Amino acid sequence: MPVTHLREISPAARLENVRYAIRDLACIADEVARQGHKILPLNIGDPLNFDFQTPAHLIEAVYRAMRDGKNGYSSSSGIPSALDAIRGEAGRKGISNIQDVFVTSGVSETVDICLTALLNPGDNLLTPCPDYPLYSAVLAKLEIRLNTYYLNEEDGWQPDLDDIRKKITPRTRGIVLINPNNPTGSVCTRKTLEDIAELARRHNLIIFADEIYDKLIIDSQNDSENQDDDPHVAMAAVAPDVPVITFGGLSKNYLAPGWRIGWGIASGEAAVIGPYLEGVNKLLRARLCANHPEQYAIKAALEGPQDHLVEVKRKLRSRRDLTMKWCAETARVSCVAPRGAFYAYPSIDIPEGDDVFVTEVIRQKHVTLVHGSGFGQRPGTKHFRIVFLPDEKTLTAAYAAIGDFMRERYA
């Protein structure tokens, strides 16, 4: 046997701040499942875990692409038919002044590339609090300190403009806006978008507009697919002069999260955003390309039938209403009604941390939620996030179990 000098391999110290509460909780759920309990998962926003299916014409497009031999690398920005379809969709949403479009392996990769291409040591980026934890994870990886702005629960979770103004520093390079929002389900008003655009102009900020849920607006009772019924307003559409990267993808609107297809639409004045886009394209080239055959679903999705959305929104509306009814009837719980996506973010009034609450609900009632502290929240407040994708029967059982838990523990 050779003499070995192997010692423990430790991870990079910068990973200390990487947190991903949604998946981290899965470890506790796994432990409970190993004890033989069936878990009711209300923690992961994957519609395919429930009664939702990827539209058949998208599957057909990918299958055909694979069969036709589209299995090599694609160009780094993406295949031309997908890029054309994304531009067309951007146009329908009123986005003009488009300077670039690129396809990525999910919006997750768009976020990683766009933040990495922007930030130098000492810079900061405004991110919402609560936020979708990918943003803080990427910032931790880049060793960029967090600079969060609050979403205002009293104002239907709209971004708190005063707080944003206060937090802008000479080293602030941009602002992230998640609309419709994860984890609150809120949708920004046009006025909020205009005010944020004005701040971006004044302080020379780029806006990252994460609009991955833009077709899942569940406000209106009208299931018509007439775009006029859809109250989602794209950030880039209200500010054609401001540098904006709009993030979109197939994971949510088109029920294909496992395909890992996302994209970025860069808009604004060419002279302003151009140099930054050269940086983005350098990174796009360095990682070769997004999944190739799956890119063939983009044109099929954006230009083909949208029938699935009628059914998806009908289900989401019914499940949102059931969730709100439970919140209204349950002591210690109150919730701003979600208007988009499939998340509710109730506030809870309990004598212990929301992380303890969530852990004990998994251990005792086998329902997985995510604690508000996993997304960030105003000091002194406590929340939990519900994914209301499961069918009404499953949700009813989950809410009954959480209600029992609260009565037993906090009576």
Ligand SMILES: Cc1ncc(COP(=O)(O)O)c(C=O)c1O
């Ligand atoms: C706000 C938000 N942005 C981005 C993502 C990541 O999406 P993708 O599956 O395209 O990587 C998610 C996934 O839940 C999300 O909620």
